[in-house]
Amino acid sequence: MNKINEFENKIVLGDAIEILDKIDPGTIDIVLTDPPYFLDKMDDNWDHKVVSNTKNHYAIKSLPAGMKFDPEQGRRFYKWYFNVSKKINRVLKPGGFFFSFSSPRLYHRMASAIDDADFLIRDCFIWLYTQNQVKAMSLNHFIDKLSISKEDKAKLKQKLSGWKTPQIKSCFEPIVMAQKKYDGTFLHNVITHGVGLVNTNVRIGKNMFPSNVMAIEHFEELIDKYFLIDKPSKKEKGESNNHKTVKPLKICEYLLMLSGFSEDTIVLDPFIGSGTTAIAAKKLGFKYIGIDINKEYVEMAQKRLRAIKLNSLPFFGNQSSDLPLLGTLRMQP
Numbered sequence: 326m327n328k329i330n331e332f333e334n335k336i337v338l339g340d341a342i343e344i345l346d347k348i349d350p351g352t353i354d355i356v357l358t359d360p361p362y363f364l365d366k367m368d369d370n371w372d373h374k375v376v377s378n379t380k381n382h383y384a385i386k387s388l389p390a391g392m393k394f395d396p397e398q399g400r401r402f403y404k405w406y407f408n409v410s411k412k413i414n415r416v417l418k419p420g421g422f423f424f425s426f427s428s429p430r431l432y433h434r435m436a437s438a439i440d441d442a443d444f445l446i447r448d449c450f451i452w453l454y455t456q457n458q459v460k461a462m463s464l465n466h467f468i469d470k471l472s473i474s475k476e477d478k479a480k481l482k483q484k485l486s487g488w489k490t491p492q493i494k495s496c497f498e499p500i501v502m503a504q505k506k507y508d509g510t511f512l513h514n515v516i517t518h519g520v521g522l523v524n525t526n527v528r529i530g531k532n533m534f535p536s537n538v539m540a541i542e543h544f545e546e547l548i549d550k551y552f553l554i555d556k557p558s559k560k561e562k563g564e565s566n567n568h569k570t571v572k573p574l575k576i577c578e579y580l581l582m583l584s585g586f587s588e589d590t591i592v593l594d595p596f597i598g599s600g601t602t603a604i605a606a607k608k609l610g611f612k613y614i615g616i617d618i619n620k621e622y623v624e625m626a627q628k629r630l631r632a633i634k635l636n637s638l639p640f641f642g643n644q645s646s647d648l649p650l651l652g653t654l655r656m657q658p
Contacts, residue, residue, distance in 0.1 A: 330588040333591065336603065336615040338623045341595035344616045345412040353416045353614070354520045354590045357580055357602045359426035359572055360409065362402065362435075403434040405431070409595070410442035416593065420507035420514040420521025422584040424450070424500055426572065432499045439503045450500035452576060453552065457496060461489035502537070502578070519586045527582045529554065535583055541573050554579060577605035585611055600626025607633050 327358055329352040334519050337344055368384045370423055423444060427435045432449075440446050468481050498508035507514040514521040525537050530553045540552045554575040581592060594602035597615030607630060617623050 329591070330432045332614045333612050334607075334614075336597060336600065336617070336623050336626045338618070338620055340614060340618050341409065341616045342412065345409075345416060345595060348416045348593075348614070350415050353413075353420050353421060353590065354418055354586070355422045355424070355581060355584050356413050356417060356594070357424045357592060357605075358436065358594045359598065360406065360596045361445050362428045362431050380477045399408055399431055399434040399581040402641060403429055403438045403515055406435055407438040407442055410439045410444065413593075413595070414442050414444060414505055416504040418518045418520050419505055420511075420518055421505045422447075422520070423505070424501040424580050424584075425500050425503070427501060429495055429497065429499060432501070436501050444503035444505060446501065447504050448502040448537050450502055450537045450539065450580070452500065453538060453544070453548075453574075454498075454542060455544070456542070457494060457497055459492075459494045461492040461494075463489055515586065520584070520587060524585075527579070529579065535579075539576055539579065541575065543591045549621070572601050574601055574605055574608075577602050578609060581609055581611065585609065595624050598622050600629045604629055604633050 329349045332344075332348060343592065373433070410423070413601055423439065425435060425439065426633045428473055436446060436449075464485060465482055468478050468485075471478065471481075473481075504521070508517060512520055523535070525535055529539070531550045533551050536552055538552045539554050540548060541554050543553065554573065581590075585592070588610050590606075591607040591614065592602060592611050593614045593616075597603060597617045599616060603613040603615045603626060615623075615626055617626070
């Protein structure tokens, strides 16, 4: 019996680095994940309770101490994610897809790590939004500590009024779209391995051709027409969901709809968090495997999954226009 059967449709508690080695090679169709970016701490030895504790915040209450800029942060992240990406490459089928959420500042490190792990970088999806916290800081509290007169402090504050640390408000999140090298031609690969193409029957916004730009809030008519996807509801997240970076279910469904070929598709998320990737896979009729090192998140994901009911018609079956799937995101008749 293949080891893959031990993990199918389960959320596994453990270290992804170790669990990935236990999955049979060439058995996964799609990897969709939102890994730790080393933003909460400067290494991979994080503890979500420590990071989430408000006592771990400094001048800006909602900014974790680990957000202090460190040039070595990206280098350490690259080294760690290169190792992760090699393991993901091993378990993916030829032509299998690897979608990985990133932060704008570390995207180049993530994409390079995935590229160097022998993947083909196919594209970069952009998730647009306007609601995000400004992280730039005034220097007034540092000025107050200077050994100068009150008058000079006041003059310096006035001169630097509006000038803050170089952190622009972030209004997008990039998602790497990578693909394991395919077997022969695309046609041979999809016939042999059941993966490797994108489904352009999927529609986004007002029945538009699938795009690498996505928005989950209304901007204006043109943006909405081409890129709009419904935002996640409180019910979708779950009342007890305290995960800090819950990804929109609609975006995960969109990516899986584009790349999943049949009901035999297996979706893996090695950093499952509160379970959104697995929920998206289950709703679409796919199989899933989730891994997380945090017991609380695993229990949260399992609870959310138990509440999910399958769609009456998985999207790869009857592609009727009344298919109850994604609201503004749907299959073309």
